Amino acid sequence: MENIAIRRAEREDCPRLLELIRELALFEKAPHEVTVTAEHFTESGFGPQPVWWAFVVTADGRIEGFALYYIRYSTWKGQRLYLEDLIVTEEMRGRGLGKLLFDRVLVEMKEKNFKGMVWQVLDWNEPAIKFYRKYQAQFDSGWITCSVENT
Numbered sequence: 001m002e003n004i005a006i007r008r009a010e011r012e013d014c015p016r017l018l019e020l021i022r023e024l025a026l027f028e029k030a031p032h033e034v035t036v037t038a039e040h041f042t043e044s045g046f047g048p049q050p051v052w053w054a055f056v057v058t059a060d061g062r063i064e065g066f067a068l069y070y071i072r073y074s075t076w077k078g079q080r081l082y083l084e085d086l087i088v089t090e091e092m093r094g095r096g097l098g099k100l101l102f103d104r105v106l107v108e109m110k111e112k113n114f115k116g117m118v119w120q121v122l123d124w125n126e127p128a129i130k131f132y133r134k135y136q137a138q139f140d141s142g143w144i145t146c147s148v149e150n151t
Contacts, residue, residue: 002059004097006104009054009066011046014038016063017054020087027090028122052084055104057097064092067101069108072118081109083119098131120145 009017018038025031045052054068065088072082083105088097109117121128129139 003061004100005058006055006100007058009045009056009068011042013054013056013063013066014042014045017041017056017066017068020063020066020089021085023089024085024087028125055101055108057088057101059092059097064089065097065101067105069105069117071114074115078115079112081105081112081114081117083117086119093127102131102135 015038018036018041021036022031022034025034044050045054052068052070054066056063056066058064065086067086068084069081070084072080074080086098086101086105088101106117121132123129132139
């Protein structure tokens with residue numbers, strides 16, 4: 001296997017992270033949904049008041065995946081880590097990079113003393129569902145995701 005490393009994302013990684021976000025959107029059959037600008041994405045993670053943080057996984061120095069999270073507050077549970085995206089390039093899937101990223105985010109959750117971690121998975125994404133089941137993840141079918149756009 002290639003020289004694999006995990007590290008915190010840096011400002012200079014943002015163009016590559018956006019490439020991977022677009023790859024994920026294509027996989028999820030929604031490439032038109034990616035409307036964030038490079039400037040907004042970068043400032044949201046590395047500006048004076050960051051709202052997201054990420055870990056990247058590299059193979060031979062090239063970013064091949066990342067896990068992006070933010071802090072969510074539950075009135076029932078307290079602060080929780082919200083895993084927004086876990087992405088590994090198509091050509092690198094099946095090599096354990098997703099596990100390395102997911103495990104690193106779990107460590108972050110514990111180090112920051114968050115009360116848990118929450119994320120979403122598409123109901124048709126069987127490989128991802130199978131992956132999360134290995135962690136004894138709870139799947140909550142009782143909630144429906146809602147959103148409103150600022151147009």
